[in-house]
Amino acid sequence: MEPTTARAAVEAVWRLESTAIIATLVRVVRDVALAEDLAQDAVVAALDQWPRTGIPAKPAAWLMAVAKRRAMDAFRADARGDRVVARLAMDLEWASADDPTAAIDHVDDDVLRLMFICCHPVLTEEGRTTLTLRxxxxxxxxxxxxxxLTSEATIAQRISRAKRTLTEAGAAIEEPSEAERAERMGAVLRVVYLLFNEGYAATEGQDWMRPALCVEAIRVGRILTTVAPTESEAQGLLALMELQSSRLRARVDAAGRPVLLDDQDRSRWDSGSISRGSAALAEARRLAAGADGPYLLQARIAACHAHAESTDATDWALLAELYEQLARLTGSPVVELNRAVVLGRAVGPEAGLALVDQLVDHPALRGYHLLPAVRADLLQKLGRRAEAVEEYLRAAELATNLSERDFLRERAADAAAR
Structure with a gap:
């Protein structure tokens, strides 16, 4: 087998299964940093062996078995590792001795446990979220x-520091108690939210979306509503994700190119997701009793779009009001940028552009490609095409997703042609 083919297979399996593999290893070895190292060792072994032996029938389980055997080797050299070796041996006995492709065990529980471990209170809020996302x-x-909205180097430092802090603190690598879950719930919800967002609009690569991440975020979100049935924000987040995911199929054309809301075929929106999201939203509003949190407000925004028959039929005035509430609650410049889009619909492009121009010098939005993209759209609606072309091209330069970059260049060309 060609090494490039094997490498592509390893990368694909790692992208899909790394969470499950690391989560299972954390349960067994009780060390987050060690678990990640063992998983990476298994990847190195795959890159060495698969070009010679071929891709296993169950590649994820192959990586899992190799990582566990590496862990056994490491702990046998340490008398304190006897219990870990016993656990690993039992795990490997469940798989066929000659077949390292047996199924990975307890993945779902392990993933949820890993989320709460990464959100341990010994870490800073930024450390919790960053480590969990990683x-x-x-x-x-x-x-x-x-x-x-920060640098890659800063994030790398946070990840390294968080893993070191967990190890040095001897943080208990166990499923947290009910009280501990309640304490960490906010951080876990934020991670699930960011996970879904990355699936909905991928940062980089050729594909505009990564639907598998959206599916995983919704799966975990459903579990969290059972873990915390009275938490309105858990229900609100689930509602938001269900409602947003209803549009996934319509957000790209047959060639995978982005399709904006105005141009989407609403008959392709998933009615099942809208129904589930609406039910979760109703429950969230009942639990919140008027004290809407940020996820609940965003779910209400998503519901406005989901239930509108067309762009023209959308209640843009209500959306502007909801975004204003969300902006006051979060203080987020990204929310303000979204509010500018809505104001452009509810009041007029002049109002939207006025708000965008107030955000141009915001430190957090420097290098954020959607700011010039929004500004370009509003300028185009005002007939200021030359300025719109310039802004579309600037947005394309800043975009790191290749599909989105091409799309922005196409919009620039279209604005120039008109």
Missing amino acids: LVAGLTAREIARAY
């Missing part, structure tokens, strides 16, 4: 940096 969501430092 290990659970499998996001790169660059992808996480975009979510935080």
Whole structure:
């Protein structure tokens, strides 16, 4: 087999299964940093062996078995590792001795446990979220940096520091108690939210979306609503993700190119997701009793779009009001940028552009490609085409997703032609 083919297979399996593999290893070896090292060792072994032996029938389980055997080798040299070796041996006995492709065990529980471990209170809030996005969501430092509107180097330092802090503190690597879950719930919800966002609009690569991340975020979100049935924000987040995911199929054309909301075929929106999201939203509003949190407000925004028959039929005035509430609650410049888009619909492009121009010098939005993209759209609607072309091209230069970059260049060409 060609080494490039084997490498592509390893990368694909790692992208899909790294969370499950690391989560299972954490349960067994009780050390987050060690678990990640063992998983990486298994990847190195795959890159060495698969070109010679071929891709296994169950590649993820192959990586899992190799990582566990590496762990056994490491702990046999340490008398303190006897219990870990016993656990690993039992795990490997469940698989066929000659077949390292047996199924990975307890993945779902392990992933949820890993999320709560990464959100341990010994870490700072930024450390919790960053580490969870890295290990659970499998996001790169660059992808996480975009979510935080900061540098890749800063994120890499946070990840390294968080793993070191967990190890030095001897943090208990166990499923947290009910009280501990409640304490960490906010951080876990934020991670699930960012995981979904990366799936909905990928930071880099050729594909505009990564639907598998959206599916995983929704799966974990459903579990969290059972873990915390009275938490309105858990229900609100689930509602938001269900409603947003209803549009996934319509957000790209047959060639995978982005399709904006105005141009989407609403008959392709998933009615099942809208129904589930609406039910979760109703429950969230009942639990919140008027004290809407940020996820609940965003779910209400998503519901406005989901239930509108067309762009023209959308209640843009209500959306402007909801975004204003969300902006006051979060103080987020990204929310303000979204509010500018809505104001452009509800009041007029002049109002939207006025708000965008107030955000141009905001430190957090420097290098954020959607700011010039929004500004370009509003300028184009005002007939200021030359300025719009310039802004579209600037947005394309800043975009790191290749599909989105091409799309922005196409919009620039279209604005110039008109």
